Structure formats: C-alpha cells, structure tokens
Amino acid sequence: MNSFFTNLLAVCGIEYLIIDENFKILEMSLGLNHFADILNEVKLGQDVRIVFPELEGLEDIFDAILQGEQDNFELKGIMRSQDMASPLYIDIRITNNLQEDHSRNRLTIVVEDATERMVLEQSLFQGANEANLLLRNLKASKQYIDQIVTSMADALLVTTLSGEIKKMNYAAQILLQYNEIELIGQPIAKVIGEANKYPLIIDDIDISHSQDINFLVKEVETVCYTKSGKTIPIAFSSSIVKTEIEHFQGYVYILRDMTERKQAELAKQEFLAMISHEVRTPIASVIGMAGLLQYTELTAEQQDFVETIYTSGNSLLKIINDFLDFSKIQSGNLELEEEPFALRNCIHETLYLLAPTAREKGLKLTFLDSPQLPTTIVGDITRLRQVLINLISNAIKFTETGSIEVSVIIRKNSDINHSAANPDEIQFSIKDTGIGIPRDRLERLFKAFSQVNSSITRQYGGTGLGLAICKQLCELMGGRIWVETELNAGSTFYFTIAASVIPEESAGASVVFSQQEIPKAIESPKVEQLAFRSQELLSVPPSPDLYKLRILLTEDNLVNQKIALKQLKSLGYSADIANNGKEALQLLEKIPYDLILMDCQMPMLDGLETTKQIHRWPESSFASGRRPVVIAMTANAMKQDKQMCLDAGMDDYLSKPVMKENLAATLEYWGNVIFKAKETATTEQTVSTTDVGSVELPIDWERLHQLSENNLEFELELLQIFVEDIQPRLEAIKIAIADCNFDQLALQVHQIKGSSANIGVTTMHLAAEKLEQLAINQERRGTINLIVELENFIKRIQEFLIMSK
Numbered sequence: 112m113n114s115f116f117t118n119l120l121a122v123c124g125i126e127y128l129i130i131d132e133n134f135k136i137l138e139m140s141l142g143l144n145h146f147a148d149i150l151n152e153v154k155l156g157q158d159v160r161i162v163f164p165e166l167e168g169l170e171d172i173f174d175a176i177l178q179g180e181q182d183n184f185e186l187k188g189i190m191r192s193q194d195m196a197s198p199l200y201i202d203i204r205i206t207n208n209l210q211e212d213h214s215r216n217r218l219t220i221v222v223e224d225a226t227e228r229m230v231l232e233q234s235l236f237q238g239a240n241e242a243n244l245l246l247r248n249l250k251a252s253k254q255y256i257d258q259i260v261t262s263m264a265d266a267l268l269v270t271t272l273s274g275e276i277k278k279m280n281y282a283a284q285i286l287l288q289y290n291e292i293e294l295i296g297q298p299i300a301k302v303i304g305e306a307n308k309y310p311l312i313i314d315d316i317d318i319s320h321s322q323d324i325n326f327l328v329k330e331v332e333t334v335c336y337t338k339s340g341k342t343i344p345i346a347f348s349s350s351i352v353k354t355e356i357e358h359f360q361g362y363v364y365i366l367r368d369m370t371e372r373k374q375a376e377l378a379k380q381e382f383l384a385m386i387s388h389e390v391r392t393p394i395a396s397v398i399g400m401a402g403l404l405q406y407t408e409l410t411a412e413q414q415d416f417v418e419t420i421y422t423s424g425n426s427l428l429k430i431i432n433d434f435l436d437f438s439k440i441q442s443g444n445l446e447l448e449e450e451p452f453a454l455r456n457c458i459h460e461t462l463y464l465l466a467p468t469a470r471e472k473g474l475k476l477t478f479l480d481s482p483q484l485p486t487t488i489v490g491d492i493t494r495l496r497q498v499l500i501n502l503i504s505n506a507i508k509f510t511e512t513g514s515i516e517v518s519v520i521i522r523k524n525s526d527i528n529h530s531a532a533n534p535d536e537i538q539f540s541i542k543d544t545g546i547g548i549p550r551d552r553l554e555r556l557f558k559a560f561s562q563v564n565s566s567i568t569r570q571y572g573g574t575g576l577g578l579a580i581c582k583q584l585c586e587l588m589g590g591r592i593w594v595e596t597e598l599n600a601g602s603t604f605y606f607t608i609a610a611s612v613i614p615e616e617s618a619g620a621s622v623v624f625s626q627q628e629i630p631k632a633i634e635s636p637k638v639e640q641l642a643f644r645s646q647e648l649l650s651v652p653p654s655p656d657l658y659k660l661r662i663l664l665t666e667d668n669l670v671n672q673k674i675a676l677k678q679l680k681s682l683g684y685s686a687d688i689a690n691n692g693k694e695a696l697q698l699l700e701k702i703p704y705d706l707i708l709m710d711c712q713m714p715m716l717d718g719l720e721t722t723k724q725i726h727r728w729p730e731s732s733f734a735s736g737r738r739p740v741v742i743a744m745t746a747n748a749m750k751q752d753k754q755m756c757l758d759a760g761m762d763d764y765l766s767k768p769v770m771k772e773n774l775a776a777t778l779e780y781w782g783n784v785i786f787k788a789k790e791t792a793t794t795e796q797t798v799s800t801t802d803v804g805s806v807e808l809p810i811d812w813e814r815l816h817q818l819s820e821n822n823l824e825f826e827l828e829l830l831q832i833f834v835e836d837i838q839p840r841l842e843a844i845k846i847a848i849a850d851c852n853f854d855q856l857a858l859q860v861h862q863i864k865g866s867s868a869n870i871g872v873t874t875m876h877l878a879a880e881k882l883e884q885l886a887i888n889q890e891r892r893g894t895i896n897l898i899v900e901l902e903n904f905i906k907r908i909q910e911f912l913i914m915s916k
Contacts, residue, residue, distance in 0.1 A: 124224035200229035395768030399674035475514035506543035513544030692721030703735030814871030857886035
C-alpha cells in the first residue's frame, strides 16, 4: 500500500494487513504488532489466526467475502489489555482487497484502536447504570419518606419561604379538617395564628457554611383554626429547609394536638386539688387538735405524746406540700410572682423561723450582711423564701456542731435570656460545718426522689424532693444551684436568681422597713428576738376594740369548727357558725357581721359562690349596712385555688391547717382596717356644719368654685348629679367584679375617673385610676378596698348634700 496512506492510517490509529486465501500474511503496516494478541510476533507468511485468535472460526465469512457474497465483516471492542490504568481495545474489519491491482484471492484486514470509544461507552453504560440505580433509590427514598410522613401521628405542613402552604400530611388534613387542595397556596397564618410571631431569618445565611446551624423554633404552645371554625390547642415546632435549589426551600411545621394533654393536665390539677383538700383536711384536724392540747394541763408523758403527734402531723404536711410543689413544677403550672419586696426582711424572716431549731442543736446561725446588698428587688418572695428555708433547714439537719453562715452578693446578669427583664443576678450561699457529701454521690443530689445514700435516709428521713424542688425553682427564677463540699468538713450550697433591683429612693415608697438597725451578723439567739411584719400591719395601728369583731365561721366540718372556735377563743375572739353558704347568707341579713371565715367546699352552696352572692348584694341588704370582709379558710393548697378564692371576691386566704399565729396576724390586720373604717364613718356622721368652705370633703373646692363661678346653688346641683351618676356605676362595678367582667369594670371606672376629675373630686379620681389599672391588668385583689373607698367618698358627699338643704 502507498506509504502516504499507510502513514495517514497510522496517525488515525488504524493499521492493516493483507492475507491470501490460506490466511497467510502477505503485507502489513509497521504498527500492527501493537494490536496483536502476542506483541511483536506478527510476521509475513504467518497465519493471521495465530496473532489474531478472534478470527478463528470465521473461515466461512472469509470465503463469502472472497466470493463477493458479502462486502465486509466487523469485530468490535476486542480487549487487548486488561490493565485498567491503560486499557487497549481494537476493532477488526475484514473486506476485499483494496489495492489497485484488484488481485483476487486476497483480503484486507483493517485493525483500528477503539480504546477511547470503548472507555467512553463503558463510562456511559456505567453512568447509566448508576443513574438508574440512583433513580430507583430516589423513588424508594421518596416512597419511604412519604410513608413516614403519612404514618406520622403529628400533623406536618410544608410552606414556601414566603409562608404559602405547599404540602401537608394526612394527619394535618384530619386535624385541620381541610383536604390538601384547599390549603395549597394558602398562608400558614390561616391555620396557625401564632406562626408569624416566630420568624426564622435565613436571607443572609451562607449555605456552604451553615451545615452545623440548627434553624429550629422549639415547641410553642398556641391554637390552630379548623375549617369548621373550631379552635384546637396545639404545640408546634418549625424549622427551615434551605438548599441550593430555590424550589426546595421553605419551612416545615410539626403540629401536635394538645387537647388530650390539656384534658389530662386539667384532670391532674383537679385530682391534686382533691387530694390536697381530702388529705389536708384530716391532717389539719390532727394538727389543730394537737396544737390546742398543748395549751391544756397535761402530764409530762401526755405533753410528750401531744408534741409527737403535732410534730409528726407537720412532717406529713411538709411531705404533702413537697409532692404538690413538685407536681406543679413538673406540669408547668407553677407561676412566679413579680412583686417588689425587701430582700433583707426576707432573709431575716427565714432566719427568725429556723433560729429555734438551730439553738436546740447549739448551732451558730449567722447572716453576713453587706452594704452592697440591695434594699428592694422585684421577684417572688414566697419561692425565694422556700429555697432559703429548704437549704438552711438541710444545713441545720446535717450539722451536729459548729455553725451555718448565710451570705449574699449581687452582680450584673450575664445571661442574655434574662438580662433585659432582670438585669441583676443575686447569689446566695449557705455554708455549714456538717457531714459533707461524698464526691461520687454529688450527681444524685438534685435528682427527684433521690438521696445521697440509704443510711442518710434512715437517719435523717425526707422524701428526696427538697433539693430537686430547689433546683427547679432556681431555674424558674432565672438562676441555678450548685454545691461545693468536703466530706466530714461541711458543704456550701450556692444558688442564684435573676432579678431587677429597685433604687432606694423609689423603694421607700412601697416597702416599710424595721426602724432598728440590722447588725452585720445575726446569731440564732438574737434572731429570735427580731419581729417582722408586713407593710400593711406596720402602717395600721392596732385598735383597742380589736376583739369586738363580730365573726361568722362558715364551715361544714364539725372537727374544723371545734378547732377554729377554740383557736379564736384562745386569741380572745368569739364567732357564730354557719354550716354552709346558704345559712351564712341568711345570717348576714339579720346579724351585723364584720368578718367571715369562709370554707370553700361545702354542701348546698360553696364558699366561692357564696362570696360572689355577697358581692352582688347592695350594701343595704346587710344587717351591718356594709359588706363584711371575707377570708378563705380552706384545705385547698394549690396556687390556682388561692387565685380562685381571690377571683371570687374574697379579701384574704388562709391555708389549712391554719396556724394560730397566721390566724392572729390576719385578724389583727383586718380588724384594724374594719375599725378604722367604722371610726371614719362615725366621725363623718358627727359633722354638723353646712358651710361649704369649712366642710372637709375630698373635693378641690377652688376647682369647683372656678367651675361654678362661685355659684353655691350650681355647685350643690352639680354634686347631686355627680352622686346620682356614680351610685349605679358602683353597683355595676360590683357585679362586674363578681362576674370577672374586667372590660365592663374598666368602662365604668373610666367614667367615674373622668367625672371626678372634672368637678375636682381629686382623691376619688386617684382611687378610680388605681381601680382602672387593676381592671386593665385583670387583677381582682385590691378592688374591694378601692370600691369601699369610692363608696365612702360618695356617702360623705351625700351627707354633705343632706346637711346643706
């Protein structure tokens, strides 16, 4: 073959050889050896089938091509090298002699390097197989995920980044009563009103660096709206799905129907309230009777028996209270108060309470005061005192000799979750010289129903709930609790709370402090001598007629009646008895009672409904001409029970078993309030002058004179119209309070506030303003006193008008 064409074919990766009818090689190109089965073994005159064994068995095809019956024949993709790093594939084409002499009985075999094509084909084939496998996996994965989503008990909604629903599972359709077509494209706010209050910002997030970021809104309790208009309580969590493909970006919402949980919580609360009442009632009777027996003439042995009963009853009551507290915390029903209180007083009251126990063991109980200690903070004094009592009681319990030292420091709050509302962190420490705690037992210390070891349980007793409750209370108050300890050397318990400190210049307006100077260190014998009272008790002087109070005890339990009457008698009071609310209402029409001690759970008419009836009555219906003070006295100890009493219109609350000291303090306070009101009314009745300028009324006379242009007749007419307008509003206010209708209360009080300001009844305007604020905050406590204040103002104006005729 022409050398030019030979070289050209070689450049294209093509070699050739020419054979005769006997398969002998007559001519070949130089590069053919590279393609042979045996390298460098191709020789002229050699049988081609030796170096190209693939041609073995193709003799009939060779003859057909020589006879012109067939043009050519191809063998494709023959592997010559199995080395995967440098494979070699060839194609063999057999055809008639291509030379110009057209010699017969000769065949041309063209061998072409097919490696590139074969590798590409194999890659394509492998890619197709992988793609097919991936497709099958994707279909299986989608089916798997769809089955999971479909089988989910919780509802699932998927939205776009702009909040339009684009996918929902079957549980969501059942919950919301919509089918998927009806909600596709609708905003998520159509079914979850609170959804937009928890936005997930993703615009400025770099996807490539956000793999470790959890774009998740934790479970939020709210309500959802169904197609039928029904509102269902739910808890939902949401997260962001963001990929490089915009179509696959959006939000995922998981909704959990909370109806059954809410019903279970309600049932649990009702059960706890029932247990609280049913268990505490007999315990209150036992403690009450034992307390009364202590003040009778007993032998030494009998006194020991009674003290054992009394102590055991109180221990059992503490255990029940621990269980109730723990249950409330676990169910999330414990609400903290946010009220200003004197921090030092809180600490001193706690030490005063525990000082006798410390003295009995010969322990030194010390409070290290500091000038930097804030005077007044905002928080829950009851729960703070509970933590202090628990920790100091434990310190006393586990310390046989030595001392217990209490100290407090304050610093700025570093927790960003609390720093806005409560910028300060207060740290308390209780250090003892007791038995200490083994290091390997510390992890059990703050766990519920757990004690350091069984020997302590046997020696010291307890439920193992105290420190668990302290831990949860500290966390609820925005702090934490921990301990540093050394075995047989003592322990120091630390806890913190988040609070806001009230500056001293404003604190003095709301908190009354003891006038005595508080020493730097207070030891247990001295602490016992410190007396602390509430702001109200300090601000109202005791009345000499305190024990002339007419008291009605409304109680259906005979044992409780005996205990209460005996306690009242020992305090210098007497009382009549009503066995239920219906009897109490009948007696109130006949006898001028000043104060009612009201049980809540009674037959025929319970204490709550009786109190509401009392508030609905006009004051003229009472034999005394005024509404009596109502104090709840019940074995229900849950916080919601106390709130129910206050919401019903009761003025105060005592939890059974009622301690004699608590009863005495409550009666002293309300007795002073009642007798002060009576003295004011008596003083007003003795006023006989009719000189407008000299009568002391809660009126800005200068303002009224300017308004009337010194027209006395017009002033009297204006005051008469004012009284006639206010009286029905006051009755409407009483009904609104009894029905907890705060909107109506706010409306009526606002009218009174405006009218009193217009004619210059300044003090009445201020009282109405306070009452309006309570209505806005939906608080019932304190409303009764303000209404009495308003009624007294109106009575004084009425009396003035009568005397002016």
